[in-house]
Amino acid sequence: MARDLWQVPLADALARGVAAGIAATAAMSVVLVAAERSGDMSRMPPHEIASNAISKSPIGAETSGRARRRLGWVAHFAFGAAAGATFEVVRRRLPPRVPAVPAAVAFAAVVWGVSYLGWIPALGLMPPATDDEPGRQPALLLAHAVFGGVLGVTATGLDNRPAAPSAA
Numbered sequence: 536m537a538r539d540l541w542q543v544p545l546a547d548a549l550a551r552g553v554a555a556g557i558a559a560t561a562a563m564s565v566v567l568v569a570a571e572r573s574g575d576m577s578r579m580p581p582h583e584i585a586s587n588a589i590s591k592s593p594i595g596a597e598t599s600g601r602a603r604r605r606l607g608w609v610a611h612f613a614f615g616a617a618a619g620a621t622f623e624v625v626r627r628r629l630p631p632r633v634p635a636v637p638a639a640v641a642f643a644a645v646v647w648g649v650s651y652l653g654w655i656p657a658l659g660l661m662p663p664a665t666d667d668e669p670g671r672q673p674a675l676l677l678a679h680a681v682f683g684g685v686l687g688v689t690a691t692g693l694d695n696r697p698a699a700p701s702a703a
Contacts, residue, residue: 552619552621555686555689556686557615558685559639559686559689560615562682566677567581567674574670575670579607580671580675581607581614582607583661584610584660585604586600587660625638625642635690636683639686643679643680646679647675652665
């Protein structure tokens with residue numbers, strides 16, 4: 536039986552969210568790599584966003600393409616970990632009857648919208664989703680759905696772990 540989310544210390548919930556976010560980002564990355572290799576997108580957004588952000592910085596001219604790609608992966612997994620932690624905070628506010636997987640998929644859709652229709656184009660890091668390459672946004676929506684599904688399943692699995700015995 537799952538433990539009551541409100542009885543789990545916030546730090547533990549955040550750590551579980553980070554772990555679930557990293558697992559979900561790994562699954563999402565499989566979809567993104569497949570979409571890039573199939574030609575559905577010319578470049579994976581984490582790499583394009585990181586490269587464009589670096590270009591706008593004072594170190595832009597001296598940062599190689601390889602370093603930009605690596606920073607893209609780091610930023611991608613860091614963002615996914617932060618999203619997982621945020622989901623755990625949001626989930627603690629939802630009624631207990633709301634299942635984690637659909638909630639996580641909806642959360643991931645909101646992250647996509649806020650990102651690709653909001654802050655990313657506002658900062659000039661990529662075009663808005665409405666003006667992007669034809670195949671990239673469907674692939675991103677699928678990748679975010681995968682992220683949400685894995686996030687929800689992983690979070691639920693971590694909920695169902697037996698509680699650690701307390702020290703006597």
